[in-house]
Amino acid sequence: xxxxxxxxxxRKIFEFVLLIVxxxxxxxxxxxxxxxAFTGKWNYPDxxxxxxxxxxxxxxxxxxxxxxxxxxxxxxxxxxxxxxxxLCIPAxxxxxxxxxxxxxxxxxxxxxxxxxxxxxLYVSIAVLFFKLGLMNTLPGVVLIHIINVLMFMxxxxxxxFRNVHTAQEESARDVGASPLRVFRTITLPLAMPGIxxxxxxxxxxxxxxxxxTFLVGIPNYKTMPIVMYSIVSDYPAxxxxxxxxxxxxxxIILLLAAQRFVSADVLSSGxxxx
Amino acid sequence: MDIQLxxxxxxKRYKTGxxxxxxxxxxxxxxxxxxxxxxxxxxxxxxxxIGGFLEPDSGDILIEGKSVLxxxxxxxxxxxxxxxxxxxxxxxxxxxLAFGLKIRKTPKAEMRQAIEEALQLVRLPxxxxxxxxxxxxxxxxxxxxxxxxxxxxxxxxxxxxxxxxDAKLRHEMRExxxxxxxxTGLTMVFVTHDQEEALSISDRIVVMNQGRMEQIASPQxxxxxxxxxxxxxxxxxxxxxxxxxxxxxxxxxxxLLPNPKGLAGNVSLAVRPEDVMLxxxxxxxxxxxxxxxxxxxxxxxxxVDLQGRETIRAFRPRDQVKHLHPGQEVKVTFGKSIAYPxx
Ligand SMILES: Nc1ncnc2c1ncn2[C@@H]1O[C@H](COP(=O)(O)OP(=O)(O)OP(=O)(O)O)[C@@H](O)[C@H]1O
Ligand SMILES: [Mg+2]
Numbered sequence: 290x291x292x293x294x295x296x297x298x299x300r301k302i303f304e305f306v307l308l309i310v311x312x313x314x315x316x317x318x319x320x321x322x323x324x325x326a327f328t329g330k331w332n333y334p335d336x337x338x339x340x341x342x343x344x345x346x347x348x349x350x351x352x353x354x355x356x357x358x359x360x361x362x363x364x365x366x367x368x369x370x371x372x373x374x375x376l377c378i379p380a381x382x383x384x385x386x387x388x389x390x391x392x393x394x395x396x397x398x399x400x401x402x403x404x405x406x407x408x409x410l411y412v413s414i415a416v417l418f419f420k421l422g423l424m425n426t427l428p429g430v431v432l433i434h435i436i437n438v439l440m441f442m443x444x445x446x447x448x449x450f451r452n453v454h455t456a457q458e459e460s461a462r463d464v465g466a467s468p469l470r471v472f473r474t475i476t477l478p479l480a481m482p483g484i485x486x487x488x489x490x491x492x493x494x495x496x497x498x499x500x501x502t503f504l505v506g507i508p509n510y511k512t513m514p515i516v517m518y519s520i521v522s523d524y525p526a527x528x529x530x531x532x533x534x535x536x537x538x539x540x541i542i543l544l545l546a547a548q549r550f551v552s553a554d555v556l557s558s559g560x561x562x563x
Numbered sequence: 564m565d566i567q568l569x570x571x572x573x574x575k576r577y578k579t580g581x582x583x584x585x586x587x588x589x590x591x592x593x594x595x596x597x598x599x600x601x602x603x604x605x606x607x608x609x610x611x612x613i614g615g616f617l618e619p620d621s622g623d624i625l626i627e628g629k630s631v632l633x634x635x636x637x638x639x640x641x642x643x644x645x646x647x648x649x650x651x652x653x654x655x656x657x658x659x660l661a662f663g664l665k666i667r668k669t670p671k672a673e674m675r676q677a678i679e680e681a682l683q684l685v686r687l688p689x690x691x692x693x694x695x696x697x698x699x700x701x702x703x704x705x706x707x708x709x710x711x712x713x714x715x716x717x718x719x720x721x722x723x724x725x726x727x728x729d730a731k732l733r734h735e736m737r738e739x740x741x742x743x744x745x746x747t748g749l750t751m752v753f754v755t756h757d758q759e760e761a762l763s764i765s766d767r768i769v770v771m772n773q774g775r776m777e778q779i780a781s782p783q784x785x786x787x788x789x790x791x792x793x794x795x796x797x798x799x800x801x802x803x804x805x806x807x808x809x810x811x812x813x814x815x816x817x818x819l820l821p822n823p824k825g826l827a828g829n830v831s832l833a834v835r836p837e838d839v840m841l842x843x844x845x846x847x848x849x850x851x852x853x854x855x856x857x858x859x860x861x862x863x864x865x866x867v868d869l870q871g872r873e874t875i876r877a878f879r880p881r882d883q884v885k886h887l888h889p890g891q892e893v894k895v896t897f898g899k900s901i902a903y904p905x906x
Contacts, residue, residue: 454647454648456645456646456647456648456649457648457649457650457651459616459636459643459645460643460645460649460650460651460707460710461651461662462615462616462635462636462637463614463636463637463641463642463643464637464642464662464663464666464710464711464714465637465638465663465666465667465714466637466662466663466666467637470666474662475651478653479651479652479653
């Protein structure tokens with residue numbers, strides 16, 4: 290045993306143990322979930338199900354409110370992502386390029402939405418929404434989601450724009466491109482990794498948002514995470530498993546797709562205040 | 564002679580009060596003029612004003628006789644090579660070079676031909692498919708130069724394009740640029756803070772200091788006859804000695820020197836090391852003791868402690884210093900000297 294530790298090195302062994310623990314804690318539940326979701330019949334002592342089937346998938350998609358919530362969640366997430374791109378990308382560019390007074394203060398203020406207990410913030414927003422008649426409306430839900438992602442959507446693209454050197458933009462002007470064309474063909478593509486990462490974050494964050502939606506959107510706007518709560522208590526575990534796969538799948542798919550862009554660099558440079 | 568670029572009484576002051584004042588300069592067609600000066604003296608400010616990236620407070624800039632002051636950078640017949648970050652990393656070399664041509668709607672075949680030739684000119688044939696990150700710093704700057712050449716600008720502006728490169732490469736690039744200029748006949752304004760670089764490639768040099776022009780002349784002229792004490796200090800190696808004007812002549816102890824500018828009072832006398840002559844201790848001149856003899860290739864640098872004065876340096880041919888050794892008493896005379904009012 291000793292020789293083994295010596296030969297491999299304690300560090301390697303530690304890493305290996307860490308990996309095992311990670312697999313058990315992270316992939317274990319996921320695996321369990323996947324098995325549950327495709328189970329037809331499963332009796333206690335068996336290690337794997339007795340019978341595989343898609344019946345729980347059918348069941349979930351036949352429940353009207355569940356199917357509706359899935360559609361609603363994706364619609365809301367798309368609207369939130371699109372809107373926050375339109376709102377935040379120009380702001381991020383301004384923060385990156387224009388040195389206006391209090392720019393740091395503005396940039397920093399977005400952190401405030403994350404500095405307080407969420408519920409407190411949501412309640413005060415709800416009071417405001419109530420006065421404005423935004424309770425139980427789509428714009429209300431979308432707004433509360435946007436408030437949540439304001440920070441990602443501004444900070445990360447700001448850092449991305451800062452990494453585009455002015456000389457790169459100026460050389461494009463110099464060879465004959467108009468300011469708009471420079472933004473389209475030089476600045477935007479160069480900042481795209483950061484913008485993409487932020488957008489994916491935003492999309493996933495919106496899919497996942499429950500607290501604020503619960504407060505503002507009930508009863509008409511039940512998104513997936515909200516329906517999830519009732520499913521866990523009202524339906525068999527199999528249905529819950531199917532549902533949570535539908536909820537996690539976009540995260541995994543999008544993160545895999547974005548892996549190319551999500552470097553520690555992009556993320557960490559987004560959280561420096563310059 | 565055709566004046567290609569004319570800068571007339573250009574003034575640009577930033578909010579901080581720094582900037583340039585009263586810059587006037589005519590550049591002839593096919594000429595390479597260098598803006599030379601210490602860091603912060605305003606070279607980039609002048610260049611960026613020409614390129615359209617800065618709006619001057621007053622003055623005018625004419626290219627081929629027409630004022631370009633109202634034109635944005637993309638409409639000006641100039642092209643600029645920046646110190647770094649010239650290229651767009653998400654495009655191949657070909658796409659980088661084609662960007663400007665596409666905007667000008669150059670036909671495809673013609674474009675390919677022109678790009679091939681431009682890459683040949685900067686000695687990077689066949690680099691079309693590479694990305695900027697796959698090129699060395701020197702190669703990237705060459706591509707940037709090629710991109711500017713392709714657009715056949717009326718004036719090519721270069722802002723310390725080689726300063727990020729190592730000394731050897733910088734030398735090579737200088738020579739290449741000179742060659743390109745000879746081949747293309749382009750008018751160029753080159754910015755550098757390296758006086759050696761300026762002396763070696765320029766047709767004319769503009770020496771700047773604290774936002775103003777100190778002197779504009781050929782390298783030869785600037786080296787031989789610096790107008791001001793600043794230029795004398797900035798260009799080449801120079802010894803400075805304290806002197807005084809006495810009866811119309813500059814006097815250093817008992818040595819008398821001409822005073823063509825008719826100065827009065829205390830003066831600084833500037834003498835190039837190669838104009839410092841060393842003689843036997845018995846002869847005429849200022850008395851001194853040799854401090855050090857350094858062989859620097861084909862010549863030697865001899866430093867001499869002058870009695871009751873500064874230490875000065877002399878450059879002598881190597882075979883003339885064979886009999887010199889530290890501690891030896893010598894007399895020093897000056898072949899050529901220039902007096903400036905003392906500051
Ligand atoms: N955008 C700006 N705002 C305020 N001051 C500036 C700005 N750009 C330059 N300056 C100041 O103006 C002066 C001239 O700057 P400039 O960049 O022209 O110098 P330079 O001769 O090119 O120097 P270097 O050799 O370091 O590049 C400097 O003192 C600089 O601090
Ligand atoms: Mg500069």
